Amino acid sequence: MTIKEQQDNIIADFEVFGDWMEKYEYIIQLGKDLPLIDPTYKTDDNLIRGCQSKVWLHAEMQGDKLVFTADSDAVITKGLVALMIQVLSHQAPKDIANADIYFIDAIGLTSHLSPTRSNGLLSMLKQIKLYAIGYQAKSVQQN
Amino acid sequence: METATAKNTIWPDVELIRNEFPILQQTVNGNPLVYLDNGATTQKPVQVIRAMQEYYTGYNSNVHRGVHTLSQKATSAYEAARHQVAAYIGAHHHEVVFTKGTTDAINLVAAGFRRAFLHEGDEVIISGMEHHSNIVPWQLACEEKKAHLKVIPVTDQGELDMDTFAAMLNPRVKIVSVAWVSNTLGTINPVKDIIAMAHAKGIPVLLDAAQAAAHTPIKVHELDVDFLALSAHKVYGPTGIGILYGKESWLQQLPPYQGGGDMIKHVTFEKTTYAEPPLKFEAGTPAICEAIGFGAAVAYVTQLGIHKIQAYEHQLTEYAVAQLKTIPELRLIGESRHRAGAISFLIGQHHPSDVGVLLDQQGIAVRTGHHCTQPLMDRFECPGTVRASLALYNTTADIDRLVAGVQKAVTLLG
CATH class of the missing domain: 3.40.640.10 (Type I PLP-dependent aspartate aminotransferase-like (Major domain))
Incomplete structure (x- = not known):
């Protein structure tokens, strides 16, 4: 699935929720279901510091796809991280670098991406893009 | 359940006082605002x-x-x-x-x-x-x-x-x-x-x-x-x-x-x-x-009278602490014998920011995090707390909303 298709799927999933509680219940469940990051990757180097909650993000190439694993000490942040990973993991670095991320807005969680929220999600998106640009540059060099 | 007005014996005028704070007359996320972040900053009366x-x-x-x-x-x-x-x-x-x-x-x-x-x-x-x-x-x-x-x-x-x-x-x-x-x-x-x-x-x-x-x-x-x-x-x-x-x-x-x-x-x-x-x-x-x-x-x-404010807030703080303590998963951080209306707590193993996000969804403003006291958080071995802090315009109804909000957050966080 493309990044766009992944986002459209999530938007469709969220359309069924009647109120904020159902929405957050789902995010919390996603947070609980997110496979834990390999503890060896839960290092300070992989830590994205938000003011409130911590997010760890690890990136590695598998074939020509960039794969992300992540964790957070706050479950709602972790659920949002899971959504971000669902959209952007297992994609080509070039596609990740160029991706337009619109689903957070469309599902009514824009405030979580605001810099003032300081939950690390915006920093995480920036870091994902940086990894993608980095791996893209590396593959260009190798070719 | 007793009503909020029945409990405000010290200061029945509090509803009139609330009217002097224009910012309190709004809804946040579809609910009337409950402002409990007064330790960070207080709201301003029309006089100011x-x-x-x-x-x-x-x-x-x-x-x-x-x-x-x-x-x-x-x-x-x-x-x-x-x-x-x-x-x-x-x-x-x-x-x-x-x-x-x-x-x-x-x-x-x-x-x-x-x-x-x-x-x-x-x-x-x-x-x-x-x-x-x-x-x-x-x-x-x-x-x-x-x-x-x-x-x-x-x-x-x-x-x-x-x-x-x-x-x-x-x-x-x-x-x-x-x-x-x-x-x-x-x-x-x-x-x-x-x-x-x-x-x-x-x-x-x-x-x-x-x-x-x-x-x-x-x-x-x-x-x-x-x-x-x-x-x-x-x-x-x-x-x-x-x-x-x-x-x-x-x-x-x-x-x-x-x-x-x-x-x-x-x-x-x-x-x-x-x-x-x-x-x-x-x-x-x-x-x-x-x-x-x-x-x-x-x-x-x-x-208004600072002594009257102090007495009212003392009563409100005691009410808040007692009501919060009815939540089984709740742990107070700071139980001094002499306390003011800044009340820090943790809910089970839940991260304070999760609780804060879910309270915000219900129109309840609290502060979560380390409150610019990181060494103190290290002392109590927690990443931060949820803090409700009171002011003269808060009421027992605000506290009841907080307690119900925390209970809802606990249910959602599972």
Whole structure:
């Protein structure tokens, strides 16, 4: 699935929720279901510091796809991280670098991406893009 | 269940008072706003907003030395505000320096001590429950002078270990700088004892009164405190202004903080002589409108009666603590015998930010995080807390909404 298709799927999933509680219940469940990051990757180097909650993000190439694993000490942040990973993991670095991320807005969680929220999600998106640009540059060099 | 109005026996007027705060009359995320983040900043009554609007629409002008009518009017209002704030804390007006806020006031004293009184091997005493603004300025001063920062330990209940404090006082200590009320734990520290014990050894005391100023009567001369810092925005006034109270003798001795206009007597390229305190410490055009707003804020609190506010908030705090304790997963951080209305808690193993997000969805504003007291969070081995902090316009109905909101968050977080 493309990044766009992944986002459209999530938007469709969220359309069924009647109120904020159902929405957050789902995010919390996603947070609980997110496979834990390999503890060896839960290092300070992989830590994205938000003011409130911590997010760890690890990136590695598998074939020509960039794969992300992540964790957070706050479950709602972790659920949002899971959504971000669902959209952007297992994609080509070039596609990740160029991706337009619109689903957070469309599902009514824009405030979580605001810099003032300081939950690390915006920093995480920036870091994902940086990894993608980095791996893209590396593959260009190798070719 | 008893109704909120039935419980407000001390202050049945609270609903009328709420009407004086325009910001409280709104919904957030579809629910009437419950504002419980007063430790961070308080909301402003129309009296304050009006005073500030009148300044900008009627007599905005720079203060001091102006011969024209508007400048004289602005100067009178600015100095009248100083008198109002001085009266509020039981000080003489010439002992009250306008600053940007509590942080600025503490930095002023720390910078003065660094330059004039602190030497290698000296000690500065703070406590384990200080806000970063009463840690870092002293740390900077001590680092520069190779002096030592000493910390009064905090007990499991969230109180200062006074026996250890007594043992820490020695001739090398140049100042004791502690919070009157902890912004994180709500603990009211025994400041009279602290001052008496320090003075017995000839050591001056600075009180960070940021969290006390809106909730407790302050009488600096009775307290015999040497310095006291507070911020207007935590006392229903505007941001960007606060005060440093200093005993006259200390303000005379303390060197100037910043140089510029207004703080001088005479300037030549060879030497500058300084104005008398408090102007010695007020370089540049001050926050005139904010000072006038601050004056209006303390006038508002004075008119309501700080003793009445204290009694009401005490009752409300007891109610809040009792109600929160009915939530089985809830653990209070800070259970001092003497406490104010800043109530920190954790819910099971849930991250404070998760609880905060879910309360916000219900229109309830609390603060989550370390509250600028990271060493204290380390002491209690938590990443942060959820903090509800009360003000005079909060009601038992607000507390009931908080408790129901937390219960809903617990259900959702599972």
